[in-house]
Amino acid sequence: MRALLLASLSLLLAPTLAEAQLVVVPPVVGPNVKSWEKNIGAEMLKKVDGAKVQRIKLDKTKADGLRKCKNTLSCLAEASGELGASHFLHTIVARRGSEVKVQFTLVAVDSAKPVAQQRMKATAKKAKVLASIRDGMDAMLEEIMKLPELAPAGASPPLAVFTPPTTPTPPIAVIPPKAEVKPEPKPEPVAKAEPKPEPKPEPKPEVRTQASPGLLVREEAPKPGPNWLAWGTLGGGVAVAGAGTLMLVLANSDISSRNETPQVDTALRQELTDSAGMKQNLGVTFLIAGGAAIATGVVFHVLGIGADEPAAERSWLVGPAGGYVTF
Numbered sequence: 001m002r003a004l005l006l007a008s009l010s011l012l013l014a015p016t017l018a019e020a021q022l023v024v025v026p027p028v029v030g031p032n033v034k035s036w037e038k039n040i041g042a043e044m045l046k047k048v049d050g051a052k053v054q055r056i057k058l059d060k061t062k063a064d065g066l067r068k069c070k071n072t073l074s075c076l077a078e079a080s081g082e083l084g085a086s087h088f089l090h091t092i093v094a095r096r097g098s099e100v101k102v103q104f105t106l107v108a109v110d111s112a113k114p115v116a117q118q119r120m121k122a123t124a125k126k127a128k129v130l131a132s133i134r135d136g137m138d139a140m141l142e143e144i145m146k147l148p149e150l151a152p153a154g155a156s157p158p159l160a161v162f163t164p165p166t167t168p169t170p171p172i173a174v175i176p177p178k179a180e181v182k183p184e185p186k187p188e189p190v191a192k193a194e195p196k197p198e199p200k201p202e203p204k205p206e207v208r209t210q211a212s213p214g215l216l217v218r219e220e221a222p223k224p225g226p227n228w229l230a231w232g233t234l235g236g237g238v239a240v241a242g243a244g245t246l247m248l249v250l251a252n253s254d255i256s257s258r259n260e261t262p263q264v265d266t267a268l269r270q271e272l273t274d275s276a277g278m279k280q281n282l283g284v285t286f287l288i289a290g291g292a293a294i295a296t297g298v299v300f301h302v303l304g305i306g307a308d309e310p311a312a313e314r315s316w317l318v319g320p321a322g323g324y325v326t327f
Contacts, residue, residue: 021149022055023080023088024048025066030260032095036126040093043130047137048089053144056083071264073105077112085109086149089140092265093129096257096272100129103265104140116143229306230297237293244286251279 024044029037048055058066062083069075071092080088092103099121106116118139122132144150258272300306 023085027091030094227307230300234297241290247283251276
């Protein structure tokens with residue numbers, strides 16, 4: 001009887017598996033989204049508390065100790081184990097160009113290995129990022145509920161409710177009432193207007209010039225037009241070189257984003273590295289091709305390749321008995 005009483009008291013006084021088993025580590029955010037760190041952490045805690053998952057509450061000293069571990073899972077596992085947790089939730093928020101990427105990782109303290117992971121992305125706006133945080137936390141809470149040591153006390157998996165198929169009722173055809181057909185009024189006959197005769201252009205008076213005896217009339221040859229081949233080659237080279245410069249700028253942007261991405265996110269860092277390398281190769285190729293085209297256009301312009309040949313100059317010599325033409 002005494003042993004039974006002691007066993008009952010131990011069951012009543014023992015903590016449930018759901019008490020203080022989860023540590024929500026302060027999120028690791030990049031410098032471009034540092035101003036949203038408090039809002040991101042508040043949204044995460046609100047979701048955990050709303051799901052009635054017991055967590056270890058952190059004061060400033062404990063939170064600062066976890067922040068010192070940064071993205072080192074073994075350090076976070078050791079610190080969370082000292083707090084009495086079995087799992088911890090680690091979150092990374094980093095901006096890449098016009099997008100913000102979020103990675104949630106649920107890690108077991110005893111093995112320091114991930115148990116579940118979820119990735120989200122959103123446009124670089126505060127409301128969109130916070131909405132992505134909420135959606136990602138909903139997905140992570142589904143994984144947390146599957147673990148018996150983290151599920152709320154008394155929680156049970158949802159029962160599947162069978163809904164019998166319903167036969168759709170065909171819609172009742174509604175026949176609209178026939179509209180009264182009114183006879184269309186006959187148009188009144190309109191007198192056709194006779195077309196006005198088109199005005200004939202008045203003949204221009206001929207202007208005759210009389211040349212004095214022995215007068216030399218010289219017609220200057222038209223000036224040659226622009227060398228379109230040279231200008232086209234030069235313009236194309238400038239455009240290709242500009243594209244190469246743009247690709248190099250984009251490659252530098254990817255390198256900067258990769259340097260801002262935490263070391264633990266190896267997939268994102270590799271993706272940024274590959275993207276930067278491809279853009280650098282394209283940029284150098286475009287610059288070389290554009291420089292060659294610019295040099296070719298300059299040579300065409302200097303040598304006159306592609307320019308129209310100038311017409312020969314003509315002269316008329318008018319005398320008393322007539323005239324003749326010279327070239």
